[in-house]
Amino acid sequence: MEELVVIGNGMVGHRLIEALHDRDSAHHWHITVVGEEPRTAYDRVALSSYFDGASAQDLSLGDVSGPHVDVHVNERATAIDRAHRTVTTATGRVLPYDRLVLATGSTPFVPPIPGHDLPGCHVYRTIEDLDAITASAQGARTGVVIGGGLLGLEAANALRLLGLQAHVVELAPHLMPAQIDEGAGSLLRNLITDLGVHVHTGSASTAVQAADHGRVSHLTLGQDTHLEADLVVFSVGIRPRDDLARTAGLEVGERGGIVIDDTCTTSDAHIHAIGEAANHRGTVYGLIAPGNAMAEVVADQLVGGAATFTGADTSTKLKLLGVDVASFGDAHGRTPGALDVVVNDAASGRYAKLVLSDDATTLLGGILVGDATAYATLRPLVGSPLPADPLALITPEGAAGLGADALPDSAQICSCNAVTKGELTEAIDCGNHDVPALKACTKAGTSCGSCVPMLKKILAQAGIEQSKALCEHFPQSRAELVEIIRATGTTTFSALISAHGTGYGCDICKPAVASILASLGGGHILEGEQATLQDTNDRYLANMQRNGTYSVVPRIPGGEVTPDKLIVIGEVARDFNLYTKITGGQRIDLFGARLEQLPDIWKRLVDAGFESGHAYGKSLRTVKSCVGTTWCRYGVQDSVGLAIRLEERYRGLRSPHKLKSAVSGCARECAEARGKDFGIIATDQGWNLYVGGNGGFTPRHAELLAGDLDEETLIRYIDRFLMFYVRTADRLQRTAPWIESLDGGLDHLREVIVHDSLGIATELEAAMEDHVAAYTDEWAAVLADPDKLARFVSFANAPTTPDPTISFTTTRDQPVPEAPLNLGMPTPRPQEATR
Amino acid sequence: MSTTTQTRPTTWTDACSIDRLHPEDGVAILLPDGTQVALFLTRDEHLYAVDNIDPYTGAAVISRGIVGDRSGEPTIASPMLKNVFSLRTGHSLDEDGVHLDTWPVRRDGATVQIATRAEENTP
Ligand code: SRM
Ligand SMILES: Cc1cc2nc3c(=O)[nH]c(=O)nc-3n(C[C@H](O)[C@H](O)[C@H](O)COP(=O)(O)OP(=O)(O)OC[C@H]3O[C@@H](n4cnc5c(N)ncnc54)[C@H](O)[C@@H]3O)c2cc1C
Ligand code: SF4
Numbered sequence: 001m002e003e004l005v006v007i008g009n010g011m012v013g014h015r016l017i018e019a020l021h022d023r024d025s026a027h028h029w030h031i032t033v034v035g036e037e038p039r040t041a042y043d044r045v046a047l048s049s050y051f052d053g054a055s056a057q058d059l060s061l062g063d064v065s066g067p068h069v070d071v072h073v074n075e076r077a078t079a080i081d082r083a084h085r086t087v088t089t090a091t092g093r094v095l096p097y098d099r100l101v102l103a104t105g106s107t108p109f110v111p112p113i114p115g116h117d118l119p120g121c122h123v124y125r126t127i128e129d130l131d132a133i134t135a136s137a138q139g140a141r142t143g144v145v146i147g148g149g150l151l152g153l154e155a156a157n158a159l160r161l162l163g164l165q166a167h168v169v170e171l172a173p174h175l176m177p178a179q180i181d182e183g184a185g186s187l188l189r190n191l192i193t194d195l196g197v198h199v200h201t202g203s204a205s206t207a208v209q210a211a212d213h214g215r216v217s218h219l220t221l222g223q224d225t226h227l228e229a230d231l232v233v234f235s236v237g238i239r240p241r242d243d244l245a246r247t248a249g250l251e252v253g254e255r256g257g258i259v260i261d262d263t264c265t266t267s268d269a270h271i272h273a274i275g276e277a278a279n280h281r282g283t284v285y286g287l288i289a290p291g292n293a294m295a296e297v298v299a300d301q302l303v304g305g306a307a308t309f310t311g312a313d314t315s316t317k318l319k320l321l322g323v324d325v326a327s328f329g330d331a332h333g334r335t336p337g338a339l340d341v342v343v344n345d346a347a348s349g350r351y352a353k354l355v356l357s358d359d360a361t362t363l364l365g366g367i368l369v370g371d372a373t374a375y376a377t378l379r380p381l382v383g384s385p386l387p388a389d390p391l392a393l394i395t396p397e398g399a400a401g402l403g404a405d406a407l408p409d410s411a412q413i414c415s416c417n418a419v420t421k422g423e424l425t426e427a428i429d430c431g432n433h434d435v436p437a438l439k440a441c442t443k444a445g446t447s448c449g450s451c452v453p454m455l456k457k458i459l460a461q462a463g464i465e466q467s468k469a470l471c472e473h474f475p476q477s478r479a480e481l482v483e484i485i486r487a488t489g490t491t492t493f494s495a496l497i498s499a500h501g502t503g504y505g506c507d508i509c510k511p512a513v514a515s516i517l518a519s520l521g522g523g524h525i526l527e528g529e530q531a532t533l534q535d536t537n538d539r540y541l542a543n544m545q546r547n548g549t550y551s552v553v554p555r556i557p558g559g560e561v562t563p564d565k566l567i568v569i570g571e572v573a574r575d576f577n578l579y580t581k582i583t584g585g586q587r588i589d590l591f592g593a594r595l596e597q598l599p600d601i602w603k604r605l606v607d608a609g610f611e612s613g614h615a616y617g618k619s620l621r622t623v624k625s626c627v628g629t630t631w632c633r634y635g636v637q638d639s640v641g642l643a644i645r646l647e648e649r650y651r652g653l654r655s656p657h658k659l660k661s662a663v664s665g666c667a668r669e670c671a672e673a674r675g676k677d678f679g680i681i682a683t684d685q686g687w688n689l690y691v692g693g694n695g696g697f698t699p700r701h702a703e704l705l706a707g708d709l710d711e712e713t714l715i716r717y718i719d720r721f722l723m724f725y726v727r728t729a730d731r732l733q734r735t736a737p738w739i740e741s742l743d744g745g746l747d748h749l750r751e752v753i754v755h756d757s758l759g760i761a762t763e764l765e766a767a768m769e770d771h772v773a774a775y776t777d778e779w780a781a782v783l784a785d786p787d788k789l790a791r792f793v794s795f796a797n798a799p800t801t802p803d804p805t806i807s808f809t810t811t812r813d814q815p816v817p818e819a820p821l822n823l824g825m826p827t828p829r830p831q832e833a834t835r
Numbered sequence: 836m837s838t839t840t841q842t843r844p845t846t847w848t849d850a851c852s853i854d855r856l857h858p859e860d861g862v863a864i865l866l867p868d869g870t871q872v873a874l875f876l877t878r879d880e881h882l883y884a885v886d887n888i889d890p891y892t893g894a895a896v897i898s899r900g901i902v903g904d905r906s907g908e909p910t911i912a913s914p915m916l917k918n919v920f921s922l923r924t925g926h927s928l929d930e931d932g933v934h935l936d937t938w939p940v941r942r943d944g945a946t947v948q949i950a951t952r953a954e955e956n957t958p
C-alpha cells in the first residue's frame with residue numbers, strides 16, 4: 001500500500017477521493033486528507049442557498065472517511081518537505097507521502113485600499129464567511145458588494161435576502177465583464193436594478209471609511225463620491241492558494257497558480273495540483289467543472305491510467321435574483337472571422353447572441369440574458385453544425401423546443417460532470433429510466449442542475465414516459481382533465497366520465513374531478529351529484545375523526561379574533577360537549593361532533609358571524625400572521641391586515657392539495673411564512689413573495705419569487721401563482737413538488753408569473769376574480785337549503801338517534817374518543833402518501 | 836329495477852323510502868337489533884346493503900364512502916382509511932380475509948327493504 005496525501009478538502013479534493021474510491025478497488029492507496037476548514041467538504045457552488053434555508057448539513061458532500069481514508073479537518077498543512085516527502089501540519093503532525101495532491105483552492109482577493117480590513121468588511125467563500133456576514137447584517141441597512149462578476153451578484157442577492165439595501169460596484173463599464181458583452185451587460189443591469197439592487201458600473205472603489213464606532217459606514221468611489229455602506233463584501237476575483245507550493249520551490253505561474261502539465265503533475269513528479277490552485281497552460285480556472293475534470297485525471301493517473309487534461313469549457317449559467325444569465329463557448333467572438341447573430345429585446349427583457357463560424361454553419365458560443373432556457377440545448381451544440389436557422393434558435397421557444405435528437409452522441413450534456421449524450425443513452429439502455437436514476441448512475445445533473453431539462457428530453461427521445469393516467473377510469477393526467485373540462489364546459493362528473501373515461505369512477509378520480517369542477521366555479525360542492533364525489537371530509541364539510549365523529553373549524557382570518565367571538569366558540573364547545581384545541585394554524589378546532597349535530601353547531605357559529613374554515617377541503621386553510629406594525633416594535637408593514645385580506649380573497653378556492661400561507665411583519669419571520677405554499681415577508685419597500693414552502697413529510701423552505709412588491713402587484717402575482725397551480729398540478733401534489741416538477745423549476749415559474757412568458761396572466765387573474773366574486777360561505781349555504789341539510793342525519797330511518805358505537809371518556813377535563821372496541825381488526829394498510 | 840339474489844327466506848324490514856336514496860350516495864340504516872347497515876343505490880340502479888362498520892377502525896362510517904368500480908366490480912371505499920370493498924360480495928379488494936357482511940335488499944313499491952338476517956360468508 002502506498003501513501004497518498006491530499007491537502008485541501010474542498011470540492012475538488014473531495015471529488016478526487018470519490019474518483020479514486022471508484023477506481024482503486026484493490027486499495028493500492030491509503031489516503032490522508034488535511035483540510036483547514038472546520039468541516040468536511042461541502043458544495044461551495046450552492047453556498048448561497050445557505051441564505052435561502054439550506055443548512056451546513058444540506059450542503060455537505062458527504063463523509064468519505066473509512067478504513068483506507070483518514071480525514072483531518074480543522075488542520076492546516078504548513079510545510080512540504082520534498083526531499084523527505086513529508087507534509088507537516090499546524091498541529092505538528094508529520095505525514096509521509098508517496099504522492100501528494102495539492103487541492104488548496106483559492107482565496108478571495110481583497111484589494112489593498114485604505115480601510116479594507118475594517119470591521120464590517122467581508123469576503124464570500126466559506127460557510128464561516130456567510131455566518132460572519134449574517135452577524136454583521138444585524139442592525140445594518142445598506143450593504144455594498146465590490147465586484148460585479150458572477151460571485152458579486154450572488155453576494156448582492158444574499159445581502160438582499162438578509163434584508164439590506166444592496167449595491168454592486170463594478171470597475172468595468174458593464175456587469176460580468178468576464179462572461180458577457182456590453183449589450184448583455186446593460187440589459188442585465190436593467191433587470192437587476194428593477195429588482196431593487198443598485199448598480200454602479202465604471203466606478204472604482206478607492207477607500208472604505210469608518211464612522212466613530214469604528215465600523216464601516218461608507219465607501220469612496222473615485223475621487224469624492226460617497227456611498228453609504230454598513231457592510232462591504234469584496235468580490236473582485238480570486239487568488240490561487242499556491243503559497244505552500246511556492247515555499248516548497250514548485251513552479252508557479254506569473255499571475256499565480258501551481259503550474260501543472262496535462263497529467264496535472266507539478267514540477268515535482270510526486271506532486272499533483274488540481275482545482276482552483278492549479279495553473280494549466282497559463283489558465284487558472286475559477287469553476288468547478290475543470291477542477292472535477294482534473295480530479296478525474298489524477299485519480300486515473302494514480303491507478304496507472306493515462307488520462308490527460310487538455311483544457312476545459314468555461315460555460316456558465318447563473319440564475320440569480322430571478323435573472324438568467326448564460327455564457328458558453330467563444331462568447332466574446334474571439335475566433336477569427338466569427339459572426340454574431342444578436343436578438344436584443346429590451347421590452348421583454350431578453351438578450352441572446354450566437355457566435356458562429358465565418359461560414360455561419362458551426363456554433364462557436366453565445367450569451368443569453370433574461371431567458372436562458374435555450375442554454376441546455378445550445379451549449380452541447382458548440383462545435384457542431386447548426387440544426388436550424390440561427391435566429392430561430394434564439395427566439396423564445398426556438399431552442400427550448402429542439403429535440404435531443406438534434407445532438408450528436410459526443411455532445412457534452414452535463415458540463416459540470418463531463419457526461420456526454422452517448423453516455424446518457426447508454427445509461428438509459430441499462431435501465432435508468434428517470435432523472436434520479438440517471439443522476440445516480442452518471443452524476444449528470446448533480447452539480448449546477450442546468451442540464452436537467454436536457455436529461456428529461458433525452459429520456460423522452462428514448463421513448464420513456466411515465467404514465468400520467470389519473471386512475472383506471474381516466475387515461476388523462478389531472479392537468480389534462482382541467483383543460484378538457486375548461487374547453488368543453490363540462491359541469492358534471494358523469495358527463496366527463498362517459499365522454500372521456502370508462503366505468504363508474506373511484507375514490508381517486510371522483511374527488512379529483514370534484515375539485516377541478518369546484519376550482520372552475522362549479523357551485524356548491526354538495527349540489528346534486530357533486531356530493532357523491534367528495535372525499536371524506538368535503539362530503540360533510542368537516543373533518544372525520546377516528547371514531548366517525550367530526551371536527552369543526554371556524555375561519556379566523558389571520559388569527560385575529562374578538563373576545564365576543566371567542567366567547568361564542570367557548571359556549572358552543574361547552575353546550576355540545578366538544579373537545580377544544582388551538583391548532584397549529586392559529587385557530588380553534590372543536591372535536592367530537594356527531595354528524596347530525598353539525599348543522600346545529602354551525603347555525604350557532606354562523607349566527608355569530610363565523611364561516612367555514614375549510615379545514616376539510618383541499619383548498620386554502622389559513623393565512624397565519626404575526627402582529628406586525630399593529631403592535632410589534634420591529635414591524636415594518638401591517639402583516640395582520642394583509643393576512644386577513646389574503647385569507648378573505650382566497651378562502652374557498654379548491655386546489656389540487658391544501659394551500660397554506662402566512663405573512664410576517666419583518667425579516668424576523670414570526671409567522672413562519674417560509675414554511676408555506678405562499679409566504680409573504682415585509683420589507684422596508686413592500687413585500688417579498690416566497691413560494692413552494694411545505695411542512696409535512698418533506699419540509700422545504702419557500703423560495704423568493706419576487707421582492708419588494710407593492711400590495712397590488714403582490715396580489716396579482718399570488719392570483720396568477722395560485723390559478724396556475726390549480727390548473728397544472730397533479731392531484732394531491734403540493735406546491736413544493738409541483739414547482740420541482742416544472743420544466744425549469746422556479747425560474748420557469750417566475751417567467752410565467754412575473755414576466756408572463758406564456759401570455760396567460762390576464763386570464764389567470766380574471767379566473768381568480770371570478771372565484772372571489774362567486775365566493776359564498778359553504779356552511780351558510782347548507783343551513784339555508786333543506787335538501788343539503790337532509791344529508792346530516794345519523795340514520796335514514798332514525799335521523800336523530802345517535803350512532804350507538806360512539807362514546808367518550810374524559811382526559812384532562814375534556815371528552816376524547818373511547819378506545820375503539822377490539823374487533824380483532826386487521827392492521828390498517830399505510831395511507832397513500834401526499835405526494 | 837332489480838334485487839340481489841335472496842339466498843334463504845327471511846324477514847324483510849323497511850329501511851327507507853326510495854326517494855331518500857340518491858345514486859352513489861349512501862345512507863346508514865339502524866336495524867331493530869342495533870346493527871348498522873350501509874345502503875347504496877348505484878347509477879345502474881342496483882341496490883346494495885353492507886356492514887356500516889369499517890373493519891379496520893371500528894367506526895360506523897361505510898355509508899359515507901365513495902361508490903365506484905374496479906375493473907367493473909362495484910365498490911365502496913371506506914372514508915376512514917380508503918380501503919376498498921366489493922359492494923356485491925363485501926370482500927376487501929386489497930386484502931384477503933377482510934370483508935363486510937352483506938344483506939339482501941329489495942324494493943317494495945316506494946320502500947326499500949332489507950332482509951334482517953345477515954348472509955354469512957357470501958361467495
Ligand atoms: C388540527 C391540526 C393539528 C393541530 O391540532 O394543530 C391538523 C390536523 C390534521 N392535519 Fe395537519 N393539522 C394542522 C396543522 C398542520 C400543519 C401546521 C401548519 O399548517 O402551520 C402542517 C405542516 C405544514 C404543511 O402543511 O405544510 C400539517 C401537515 C399535515 C399533513 C402533511 C402535508 C404534506 O404536505 O405532507 C397532512 C396529511 C395530508 O394532508 O395529506 C395533514 C392532515 C391533517 C388532518 C386533516 C388529517 C385528517 O385528514 O384527518 C388532521 C385533521 C384535522 C381535523 O380533524 O380538524 N396535516 N398540519 C392543525 C390544523 C391547522 C388549521 O387550523 O387548519
Ligand atoms: C459563492 C460561490 C459560488 C460559486 N458558484 C459557482 C458556479 O455556479 N459554477 C462554478 O463552476 N463554480 C462556482 N464557484 C467556484 C467553485 O466553488 C470552485 O471552483 C470550487 O470550489 C473549487 O474547488 P477547489 O477544491 O479547487 O477549492 P475549494 O473548494 O476552495 O477547496 C480548497 C480547500 O482547501 C483548503 N486549504 C487551502 N489551503 C490549505 C492548507 N494549507 N491546509 C489545509 N487545507 C487547505 C481550503 O480551506 C478549502 O477548504 C463558486 C464559488 C463560490 C465561493
Ligand atoms: S415577524 Fe417581525 S413584525 Fe412580526 S412579530 Fe416577529 S418581529 Fe414583530
Ligand code: FES
Nearest residue numbers: 414416447448449
Ligand atoms: S451541467 Fe451542471 S449539473 Fe449538469
